[in-house]
Amino acid sequence: MNKPEIASRIEKLKKLINHHRYQYHVLNKLEISEAALDSLKHELFVLEQENPELITPDSPTQRVAGKVLPKFEKVPHEVPQWSLNDIFHASELADFDARMKKMLGVDSLDYVAEQKIDGLHIVLTYKKGLFVMGATRGDGSVGENVTENLKTIESIPLKLEREVDVIVEGEVWMSSHVLGELNVERQKNNEPLFANPRNAAAGAIRQLDSSVARSRKLDCFVYDLSRADFPIPETQEAELKLLGELGFKVNTHFKKCDNADEILAFWKHWSVHKKDVPFWLDGVVVKVNRRDYQEQLGYTGKGPRWSVAFKFPAEETTTIVENIEISVGRLGTLTPLAVLNPVSVAGTTVTHATLHNEDRIRELDIRIGDSVIIRKAGDIIPEVVSVLYDLRKGDEKPFHMPKNCPICGSVTLRKERESATYCTNSACYAQEKEKIGHFVVGFDIVGLGPGIIERLMDAKLVNRPTDIFFLKKDELLGLEGFGEKSVEKLLKNIEASKKIRISKFLFALGIRHIGEESALLLSKNLFKEKMYSVLDWYVAVKKISLEELKNIHGIGEISGESFFDYFQSETVSQLFEDLNRAGVEFMGDASQIKGSKLEGKTFVLTGTLPNLSREEAKRKIEELGGHVSGSVSKNTDYVVAGEEAGSKLEKAKELGVKILGEGEFKKLITNQ
Template sequence: MPNEKNAPVQASLFGDEPIHEPVRDAVTSPRARHAELNRILNHAAYAYYALDNPEMTDAEFDRLLQELLALEKAHPELAGPESYAQRVGGYVSEQFEPVAHAARMYSMDDAMDLAELDEWLARTDETLGATPEHPVAYTCELKIDGLGVALTYTDAQFVRAATRGDGTTGENVTANVLTIGDIPRALAQAGLARLADGGLGRSVEVRGEVYMPRHSFARLNEDADAAGTAPFANPRNAAAGSLRQKDPKVTAHRDLETFIYAVADEAPIDVHTQHDFLQWLIDCGFSVNPHFRRCTSAAEVHAYCENALAHRDDLDYDIDGVVVKVDSFASQDALGFTARAPRWAIAFKFPPEEKRTVLREIRVQVGRTGVLTPVAEFDPVTVAGSTIARATLHNVDEIARKNVRVGDTIVVHKAGDVIPEVVGPVLELRPEGAPEFHMPATCPSCGSPVVREEGEVAYRCVSIDCPAQAVERLIHWGSRTAMDIDGLGDEIVARMVEQGLLADVADFYDKLTEKDLAEVWTGRQTVDGEDIVVGPVIAAKIMAQVVESKGRGLARVLFGLGIRHVGATVARQLAEHFGSMEALAAATEEDIAQVDGIGPKIAASVRGFFSVEKNVAVVERLRVAGVVLEEERLEPERPQTLTGLTFVLTGTLERHTRDEAKAALQALGAKVTGSVSKKTSFVVAGEAAGSKLAKAESLGVPVLDEAALDHILETGEL
């Protein structure tokens, strides 16, 4: 496959990782498992579509979705409109104006292997009455790993662009899409000839994918590295983030491109097959992926899929499968749709790309909480478009399960085309005498004994003076979700620890100086071998961020301290309940366990943290340095007149930020959530309120404007 487009058609300071409270009752009943699957899938979809920050591999998501579908097939009473199986997928952000699509943008059912694809082909052939003399024709297209978009043309002129959103409503990204060079501003004359009335007085909505070419993605991450900012995980995330920029000038510099492949149902076009429709798109001036093919047998479909898989690395864009569609539009109409997907199309998903390499070392890393993690280091190999040379092995039990040893030829892939993973060894190539791996008895960083608590998988170093833990703890303290000290890179922190400038988090405030920071080596060198230092300009910016971080509040301090089992949510609960570090430190284990959502395990960990003299000393130094150890509350003495009421905020408020309004409502006893349900008491709707407002109106939930919100906040009364 050539690369051309439109070619001719063919923790703690001294503790452990924060964790969620354990599930107390195993999920056993079909109804309970159904609810659990819906919760997991909805959360994963929100992270993927709304945040452009996937928390789960595609393969794992597909596996859970298939389990949900199988559960509903076995128990039809569980299927309903709230099920994720009935959803298209995607979310509508409130950052952009909502746009209603001309017709629903559906998701697509998946075939995870050729056997499942064959089942779908056989079922479709049977439904359409295929015979050897009159086979069903299919159009096969590459499945582009990008962001779905809908483009509207009125009187043959481009007027609007929207993301897929939730399938019925998307986000208006017209200004950003206008910066993409391959989108025609008007339909070409060759295409208008097959459009009713030449397109005059008509609107046409076409659909496709916005993607970032691999060469542009590589350049974007090179620029990010030079600027010291975080790189994008993959081209799909980069494309999604670029299209949702508030400033179109940023989008314009991201080199986005498109492939168009579909149209809203009611479009008045004189074409009758998918194959001809793709040619019509080309005639109109759209960018269409050239590698589509009309097939009339399962064998031809197989050959197309296998060829696409074999040549995916030859392309300058990411694909994650093949879309197979019934070619005839009349047959598509006859087959129709399920609640979430067309019956006339299926996505054959590629398995993760796998490569062989040699495992040279299993190196043990020590995290900020003392957990020892074995990491495989192997000969560099290119997988899914990037070079990898290491992958976590998670723990000693995982190494035993996979049976990998140093010297093995191993198979590696990227889970979800993102996360490097060791699949396992090629046993017939194992060298004679390759030793089994054993976790070291002492910490590789400080030499202290390593322990494994009963019932735990992890080994950990328990020394409070372990330097490896110090680096990781300090990095965590400055992270975005903790004290948010911008510019404080991992390498810089490591160098400061090496040079004795930092030992604990209080050193940021009562020991570190701007002059010392300016002279820290960044870990890089010039071409001539000269060390590159932070320098006075960057040092001044980082120190300004350090000073600003003093006012982040108690919740962030608690999370930043990395107390074992205290994640961001638990830290917020503790801060809101106790109000100050002093009150929390004085609380008994029983007092802490009484906090809503806090169990005895977390309570014991928090109490244990304050029983360590060194920890208390660090907290006291933070207080003396001016770090805020209280949780700010708006008028904390005000009567809790809104207790028992639940509010949802949507749209843009003129006189309040969303966080300010939330905090003010909570100060009056209200609960503020992010989603609308029948249990919601009121929705506060600002300008450009989106799908939440529509849902509130459909459920009959009372809607308040900002004037009503001001009245509530001023008087404490509805």
């Protein structure tokens, strides 16, 4: 960007941030996530640091957050309430550390790292040891008198252990557990849910009726002694100890760090283990430990120079869409992908985000060059959440789905009733690669990951799924990265996969609209024999009428038609000849499970079982006629949950599905 462009970007950022700041801090409304807003603020902050002549007094970086709501008595703060500068990366921590040392002229410096709790900042005043006033931060110089509400919080002492005059600062918070209960209650009453405990705590403290605050079971940590009628301790560490002695609740999860590496380790630990504490954490507060150093370093207009908030990786952030590309998937689906200006989200660098399909692009009106908010949660592919239209310059380019496949050049097609666009060429390379990968998963062949499949395809050893069964030892040994042992193991796994359940085989084919569930339904209803030769089965499947398919309970019109069309197509006969030649055999799903207690039962496995691997558990269930599914639904009979079971367990509880531990599961499978 050149200077005028930077100036224009800064102006637009300021306007946008101010709008959202007002919504969030004054009206308690969340239009974009706090993380996304932080990201915009950070961009503005960095631009201003690089171009200090463009900083104006009205910039959001020049003030502390919040306007006072008119409801409560306004009280001026005796001690100004600063806010901390945010940092997001290890490199920024190193910069901070270097700056502190340079300003103090020292070679080593120790710090205190404390958990940054996502709560409500409050200021408590005590006279002769008695609690006389509690106030919110407000705009930093004037807060709201919320004494009565704060008195309902049991962890705030009404009388201190010593008869002293002090002003302290702390954080009011609500536990994740209480937040969950509160939201359940609010849902019942058709009230809007709280997005985080900070909003819930702030809402409670700002209620004029203090019984509401009491009912919300709030808690409070105190971490700063800002004024006292006795000498304040010489270090932050000693200060925390003293606060505890005075009778305040002090968060015990803090650490004195001898250098920046120790801070980083503390930060990393809690960014991974933040769920281990009952309150929400959004980062680590870093403070220079020695008070004389703090005084020497002093304050900027905004806050203390000697402290920063080192935020945890946000799950949302902002970036720019540099281009929109197309990837072709297993079913020939063309998925538009946003190529992003690389950005760090949730601890990883994100360069692409999915745009799902043409409708989604139109709905968002996303254009090449747009500034966007992206989200990355867990292992899910990052996605574009929204477009920041206010930041547009006017030269952003709209995107249209291509008329030809970008991989093979074939004509693309969008069917009625569907949002996806397809490549019409079934031999398209990318399509083929995905298809082979899916086939391998369906056949449960261990040791054939996507990378290996690609190598086999590039070596032209595998051009279509069934080629897997004709791989030769010496061919494989000629490839880079394949040793004698690994080749033998792979060939053994391939051999073992040749006896396959029909349901698994149907799934492996990757027929559009036939997932694991419908494959099982079809198999059980249509193929009652115990074993089938490949060619007999193929003859039988071609005789099934469309009517018959549609009459199977649970198979809809779309899946039925898709299945029917697939087997009527002449091109699949080659596949069955190949499978037959390879010695593949089909096992019926219905006959094997007759009389078994697990017949027709659907299981979902989640978490780690102490003594049983997931593969073993799956095999056991299938041997006894049960079926293992990847996701919990109302059709699930049992969820077998081990250590660190996640969302699947939650879902099971929600739906009232029976949950088994390893012991109960073992009992179930041995009592057959």
